[in-house]
Amino acid sequence: MNLSQPLLEVNVFIPHEHYYLWNPELLGLHIVSDAVIVLAYYSMPLTLFYIVRKRRDLPFPWVFLLFSAFIVACGTAHLMEIWTLWHPTYWLTGAIKLITAVISLTTAIALVQIIPKALALPSPAQLDAANQALQAESTERQHMNLALQASEARLAGILEIAEDAIISIAANQQITLFNQGAERIFGYTAAEAIGQPLDLLLPNQLASIHRQHVVDFSQTAGVSRKMGDRREIFGRRKDGTEFPAEASISKLQLGDEVIFTAFLRDITERKQAELAMSRLAAIVESSGDAIIGKSLEGMITSWNRGAERLFGYTAAEVIDRPVAQLFPPNHADELAQVLEQIKQGEFVQSYETVRVRKDGQHVDIAATISPIKDATGRVIGAAKIARDITERKQAENQLRDLSNRLMLALKSGAIGIWEWNVTTNSLTWDNRMYEFYGTTPDQFTHAYDAWTSRLHPDDRPFVEAAIHQALDGEKDYEPEFRVIHPDGTVHYLKAYARVERNPAGIPHRMIGINYDITELKQTAAQIEASLKEKEVLLKEIHHRVKNNLGVVDGLLQMQARRSHNPEVIETLKESHNRIASIALVHEKLYSSDDLAKINIAHYIADLTAHLFDSYNIHANQIKLVSHISDISLAIDTAIPCGLIINELVSNALKYAFSNRQAGEIQVMLDEQPDQSLCLIVRDNGVGLPEDFDPKQATTLGLSLIQGLVKQLRGTWAIHGQSGTTVTITFPRGQS
Template sequence: MKVSQKLIYGFLSVSLLTFVVGTVGIDTIKKFKGGFDYLQKTSMKTIEAGNLIDSNMLNLNIHLTRFLINPKENDDKVVESLLNNLTIAFSLYQEAYETAKSSNDPNSIKMKGFIERFSEYKKSLNSTINEIKILNNRKISEKVKKQKLKELLKLHIKGETIIKDLNEFEVMSGHQKVEGIDKAISLRILISNIITVASVLFALIIGIIISRKISRSLIKLRDSTIEISKGNLYTRVEIETKDEIGQLAASFNKMTEDLQKTTVSRNYVDSIFNSMNSMLIIISPQGIIQTVNPNTCSTLGYQCSELIGMKFDLVIDIKDLLSTAAWIRYLIKKERLNNVERSYITKDGKKISVLFSSSVILDDKRNVQYIICVAQDISLRKIVEEQLNKAQKYSQGIINSSMDMIIAVDTERKITEFNLAAQNVFGYQLEEVLGKTPLMLVYDEQAGNNVFQVLAEKGEFYGEITHKRKNGEPFIAAISITSLKDIDYNFIGFVGILRDITEKNRLERELLKYRDSLEKMVADRTSELMNANVKIKDSLREKEVLLREIHHRVKNNLQIVSSLLESQSRYIEDNNILAKFKDSQNRISSMALIHEKLYQSTSLSKINFAEYIKDLANNLFATYYINATNITLKVTSDEILLNIETAIPCGLIINEIITNSLKYAFPDNKKGEIIINFYCKEDNNLSLIIGDNGIGLPKDIDFTKTKSLGLSLINNLAKRQLDGLCEIVNNKGVVYMITFRELQYKERV
C-alpha cells in the first residue's frame, strides 16, 4: 500500500468511525470467529506439514545411510520417493505460509524464515544425495564412507533442529493467537464502548504512527546505506512492509546480496588465479596481453606491469608458424587447444619448454572477447626424459655389446628383448621375434615348456637346452634364466643369458677320446717314475751313510791331530811355543766340532749355529780352566742354519776372539763378561758381534797391519773367507762386529 493511500485511508477511517460504531460489535465477533477458524486451519496445516517433514526426513536419513553403506537395487527409488514426499510436505507448509501471508498474519515473517531454512536444507540434501549416487558408482574407501556418514548426521541434526524450532514456534504461535483472540474480544468490547471518545483522538494517533513509521524506515535506509558504503556487504535493511519504503528496502537488500555474491565469486576466482602453479595469460583477439598470474611473472622474470600490454609473440616462440596473427586466428578457430608442446621466452631470452593449452571466451553473440592461455613448465620433465633416453640407449648399448645372447620375455611369455648376439646366432631380426613366444627358438617345444614350469616353481633356471636357428639348424646353448623385476620390485617377466656351446661340446667329446690313452700313458710314466724314485732313494740312503761316515772320519782325524798336538806339547818347555800349540789345537777342535754337528744333523749340509756357538764357547772356557764366577758368558742368537763353507770360518773367528778375551782381557783374575750376538738383519745379511768388557786392545794397534796371528786370522777369515766386513770398537773393552752373507755353494745331498 502506498504511503499516500495510507494517509487518505487513515482520514477516511476517522470520518467513518462514528458511522461504524454501531456495527463494530457484530463485525468484530464475525471477524474474530473467522480468525479463530483461520487459526485452526493454519495451525493444523502447519502441524501436519511439520509431522510429514519430520517423518520423511527421518526415513530419508535412514535409507540414505543404508544406501551409502550397503546399497541395494531399489534403494535409489525409495530415496527418490521419500524426497518427493518431503517436497510435498514442504509445499503443504508453503501453502500454510501463503495463507498466513495473505491474511497479514504477523507470524508469516517467521514462517518465511522456516521456509528459507527448509529450502537451504533441501538444497544441501539434494547435493548430498547426488554425491552418494556418484560415490556408489565407484569403489570408495571406508574413510570416505565415514566422512559421508558424518555429513549425513550433521544434515539430519540440522533438519531435526528446524523441526524442533518449528514445533516450538507453532505451539507458541497457537498460544499467542488464542491469547490474542481473547484479548482482542475484550478489547473490541471495550472499544465499542469508548469508540466515540477514541474517534476524536484517532486522527492524531494515526498521523503520529504513519509519520514515525515512515521516518523510522527512512532512518534504517540511511544507516544501511552508510554501512554498505563502508564495505559491509552483509548489512540488510530490516523493513518487511509492503509499501513503497518496503519495496525500496527489498530492492536495496537484493542489490546488496547480488553485490556480495559477485564480490565473493570474484575473490574466489582471484584466489584460484593467483595460486595456480601453471602460467596463465589472458590475451585479446589482437594478441595483446591483458592479464597474467604471479607464477607467469616469476617464471618468465618479468614484473606483472611489464607483461600487461605486451604483445604475446614476445613471450611465446612461434618461429615455426606463419605469423602471430595467423596463429591467433588458428586458436580462435579451434576455440580449444590442449597440451601442445611449445616454448616460452623469458626476459633474458632463455627458452622454456611448456605444455600449452588455450581456450576462447565468447560473448552472447559468439564474438571473441579473450583468449585464455595456460602453460605448464616442462623443462625438468624434458631433462628427465632426455636422461632416461640416454640411460635407455646406454643400457641397450651394453646389452647389444654383450657376446652372450640376451633374451627377455614379459609376464605373458612374449619376447621383449633380443640383443645383437641373439640375432646373429639365431638368424632372426629383432622385428621378427618381438611379441612372439620364445618356444619358436627351442628345438623341442616340450623342453621349453619344462623350462617354464621350473621357472614358475623356482623363479630361475640353469642348464643346457637344444635350440634351433632360423634355418632349422640345431645348436646347444648353456642358458641362465632369472626373474626380471622393475624398480619397485614388481615381477615383469624373465631374462635369459645364452651361450652357444656346440663347439665347446665337440671339443669336449674329442678330449674324451684321448683321455683314456693319456691316462694309460700317465699311469705307465707314473710307474716308471716310482721305480726310478725307489732307486734314487736307495742311492740317497747309500750317499747319506757315506757322507755321515766321511764327517765322522774327518772329525776323528781332527781329534787325532789334536791329540798328537797335545802329546807333542808335553815335550815343549817354551811357553810361547806351547801356547801356539794350544791355539792350533783349539782351532782344530772348532773345526772338528762342526763335523760332529754335521754328523748329528738330519740334513748333513747345515748345522744349527746357535747350538754350535754355545758348545764351542763352553769348550774354550773348559780348555782354559775359566771360573764361571769370574768371567761370565752371554750368548744371544737366532735359530740360523749355516752350511759348512760358512760355518767353518765363522767358528774359527769365534774361536780366535774368545781365546784372545780369555787369555788377555782379564788379567790378575779380573772379573768380566763376554757377549756373543748372532742374528739375521732385515737385508738378509748375518751379523756376528763378539765382545768383552776387559782391558781392551792397545790404543796404537793397527788391526789391518798387525803381526798378531790371531788378529790377522780374524781379519783374513772375515774378509777373504766370508767376503764380509769387520769392524772393531776398542773402548772399555773390545767389540768385534762382523757382517756377511751365507756363502752360496751347491747344496750337498
C-alpha cells in the first residue's frame, strides 16, 4: 500500500471550517494568527543558523540547530492548521506533529544533558571580569612587545654603529651575523659573508688553529671570555691583506643550538702608534740632547740619557725632584716665568741660559720648552729639550775675538773690503776702498761700470776676463792691476775674491778684498834694478875668475913645455886639468841665466870630454858611458864634485888601461829617495892591488878626493875587483 495515500486522504474527513461554522471572522482570526506564527517560526531558525555560522566558537552549537529544527517543525504544524481549514489532510497534520514531538523530545533530552555544562559557563559578570583581565594582559603584552622591539632596535643600532666587528657563527662555524663594523674592517658586505665559513676572515696559516680554538671553547664550561682575556690574532681582509687584531669570544646555548659571537677590533693603528711611541722613546733615549719632562709644579717626571750626560745626574737621582736644583742662584726667577708661560699653553722657543751640573760647574744650554696636554687639551706638564752650547759659546767668543783682531788687522794692514751683487750689478765698499780709488761715497755711483772706468786701460781687459773666469768656476779671482786716481796718479792694487752661488749653482755675489801694493811695486822695481846690477857684477866676476884661471893654466902649460922632467910635466898636467875643471864651472855660470847654480849633466859631459882630449884618448879606444840625472847644483857643491870626477876619470885614463887598447869608463850621478846624491865612477880596467888600502894611500889624488868628500859632508867607498869602482854619497845641499 502507498504510504502517502492515507496521509493525503481528504474524502473521509471534513475540513476545519465546518467546525467554525464558516464564520468569516473566526476563520480570519485563525488564519492570520497561524500565518504570523508560521512566519515567526520560519524566521527564527534562519537567525539561529546565521549566528552559528558566524560564531563558530559558540558552545554547544548543535543545540541551536536542534532548536532550529524544533521551531521549523512547530511552524509547519501551524501552517497545516491553515491548510486543514479547507483540506482535511489530518493524517499529514498528525505526522507533522509527530515529527515535531520527536524533535521536541530530543531537544528536551539534550537540554537536560547539557545543563551541568551550561551551568559551568561563566556568567556575564565573570566574562566581563575575565575580559578586563584579558584586556589588561593584552595591554601588558603589547607593552612588552614594544619594549622588546625597542630593545631589538637598540641592539641592532649598537651592532651597526659599533666600530668593532661583531660576528656570530653557528656550531658548524658558518657566519650568521656580520655587522657594519665587520664590513668596514674586513671589506666584505654582510651578504657576502653570511653563510660563509669563518676561514674566510682568517689567514691561511692560522685558520686551522682558530677552528680548533672554537671547538675547544665550545667544550668548556665558560660562556664568555672577558676583555682581559683577549689575545692578539690576525685577520684577513677581502683584498688579501692581513692585519693585527684583538678579539674576545662568547657562546650562547639556545636549546640544542650553540651560537658563538666574536668581538674583534682592528689594532693596526694602535700597533703603529705603539711602534711610533717605541721609536720615539728610542729616539728620546738615544738623543744627544737632554730631554726632560716636568710637572706644572716644577717636579721632574722624565729624564733621558742625554740629560744624564749633560747634567751628570742619573734618572733615579732626579725623578720626582724639583727641577730648580739645576738653576744657578742668579736664575732663580726664570723657572717661575717659564712655568707661567707653559700654564698658558705657550711655547718657549729656543733661548740660551745657564744651568748647574751635579759637579757644580755651570753649563751653557739652548732650551726649547713645550706644554704637554692631555686628551682634553688641558696643560698637565712641560717637555724641555736642552742642548749643551758651551763649545759653541767658546767658539763664538773666539770668533768675536778673531773678528775684532781681523778688524784691527784690516785697519792696520790697509785692506779694503768690497761686495758685488751680480744680480743687481751694484757694488758695496768700505771706507778703505774709496781711499784706494781716490773717490768718496758721494762721488761713486756704486755701479759695476763706475768701477771698471777707474781701471788702467791696459789692465781692464784681463781684470774683466779674470772676473768672468771666477764666475764660470775656472779659476780664483786674484789679479794685480792699476787704477788711475782723479789727479792722474797711478796706484797698484792686489785683489782676492770668493764667488757665492745659489742652490742652482748660479753665481749671485762676489765678496773680496783689495790692498794697495804701490809701495811694494816700487820697492820690487828698485830690487829688480839692484838685482840686474848685481847680476852684471857676478857675470863680470865669473868672467874674470875664468880668465885669471886661464892665465894660471897658461903659465902651467909654459912651465911644462920648458921642463924636461916627465914627473914634473905630469904633475903640471894634473894641475892644469884641475884648474880647467874649476874654470869650467865659472864658464858655465857666466853663460847661464842663473848665476847661483849650474846643470851638472852638461858640466860633467864637458868636463869628461876635456879630460879625454887632454890625454889624447879616442872614443874607439876607451868608451865613456854617462848616466847623469837632470840636476842643478850650487857652485859650492859643483866645484868639489867636478874636482872628484876629474881625479877619478884622470886616474882611470892613466892607469886602468895601460896593458890593453880598449875599455869603458862609467860616470853615474843619481838622486836617492832620501834626496841625497850618489856619484859612481867605474872602469873595467886592471883594478887595484889586492893589498891596496885607501887609508894608507899617500898620493895627492886620493888625498884630494878624501878632502873633497869631507867638504861635501859625504861618504865614499872603493872596490878594486873586476876594475875599479868608487861610490860617493853626499847631501845635495842648496840647489
